[in-house]
Amino acid sequence: MPFLxxxxxxxxxxxxxxxxxxLLVRAIAPGIVLFLAIYGFGLALMGPLKSWxxxxxxxxxxxxxxxxxxxxxxxxxxxHIGNTEYIIGSCLIIIxxxxxxxxxxxxxxxxxxAIALQASIFVAATELTGRPRPEVxxxxxxxxxxxxxxxxxGAATAFYLSLxxxxxxxxxxxxxxxxxxxxxxxxxxxxxxxxxxxxxxxIDIVVGMLNGVLCALMAWLWLRRKExxxx
Numbered sequence: 001m002p003f004l005x006x007x008x009x010x011x012x013x014x015x016x017x018x019x020x021x022x023l024l025v026r027a028i029a030p031g032i033v034l035f036l037a038i039y040g041f042g043l044a045l046m047g048p049l050k051s052w053x054x055x056x057x058x059x060x061x062x063x064x065x066x067x068x069x070x071x072x073x074x075x076x077x078x079x080h081i082g083n084t085e086y087i088i089g090s091c092l093i094i095i096x097x098x099x100x101x102x103x104x105x106x107x108x109x110x111x112x113x114a115i116a117l118q119a120s121i122f123v124a125a126t127e128l129t130g131r132p133r134p135e136v137x138x139x140x141x142x143x144x145x146x147x148x149x150x151x152x153x154g155a156a157t158a159f160y161l162s163l164x165x166x167x168x169x170x171x172x173x174x175x176x177x178x179x180x181x182x183x184x185x186x187x188x189x190x191x192x193x194x195x196x197x198x199x200x201x202x203i204d205i206v207v208g209m210l211n212g213v214l215c216a217l218m219a220w221l222w223l224r225r226k227e228x229x230x231x
Contacts, residue, residue, distance in 0.1 A: 003220075004168040007107050010225035014106055019223060027113055027222040034214055035121040038207060042129035042148050045203065056201040060134035063196045071196065072139060078193035079140055081186060082152030084119075087159050091115050094163065106223050111162040114219035118158040118212055122151045131204070139197035150191070150200045150208030157187040157212025158219070165220050187212065 002009070014022070045052060080086060091111050099108035123145070131148035145151060164183035170176035191209060194200045200208070 004165060006221075006225045007104070007223075008169070011104065012226070013104075014223055019106060022223050023113070026224070027117060027218045030218050031117045031121060031215070034211065034218075035124055038121060038125045038149060038211060039128055041207065042125055042131065045131060045148060046129060052203065053201070056203060057134065059202055060136045060195065060198060064136040064198060067139075067196070075193035075196045076139070078189040079152065079197055079199075082156040082190040082194070084151070084155065087115060087155045091159055098166065107166075110166065110219050110222070111159055113222055114158040114162045114212075114216045115155060117215040117218060118154045119151070121211055121215070122149060122154050122208070125149060126151065131201075134198055134201055136198040138199060140199055142199070147200050148204045148207065149211055150194055150204045152194050153187060153191045153200075153205050153208035154212040154215075156190040157209050158215045159212075160184070160186045161213060161216035162219055165216070 095108045095112050099105055102108065126145040126148060129148050130146045133142060133147040143151075160183040164180045167176055167179040167183065170179060187209060191205045195202065195205055
């Protein structure tokens, strides 16, 4: 079954009970496994892999030494794109618009599931890990969460990758490809901005992006479709 067409080839309305079961089995349960993996790696970073701090610190120092007023302003915008308030607000608007246009609530909630999964995993992992942020000057206010993994990058990746999947329904080919390109590009801009502005180590950003990618995939696959079962 084509990955991007799974909701087009089977547009049947799911029963509430079956949908809730699918959410538990296909999204929440794998999300718990993902959290354990991210948390376990975080513990390793604070223990046997502690020496990685020494290898990562020069990258943050180089970015700090190369700062300019122009790039400070540009990366401020990129960093804000990954802010929790912005992501949640944009997500609610997208869900409402897609639900209104398609009348398919099970399709409209996909970015919401991605964001909820990512945020739950991120909050739990960062609270339990407690990795310090890079020892450079910070250009953004430091939230109470720790450096690992990056919540901004994870949220931006989960949200915009979900939108890239959903954008396949745009009829105009040029517009569709443009939207998908921008949606894929944005998480990388957020990632660079968070490193440039001294908020995260490289590993924090990589794991945050991985968290976002996997949560977007779990959200896209959260509901069983008939063709998927018969394939």
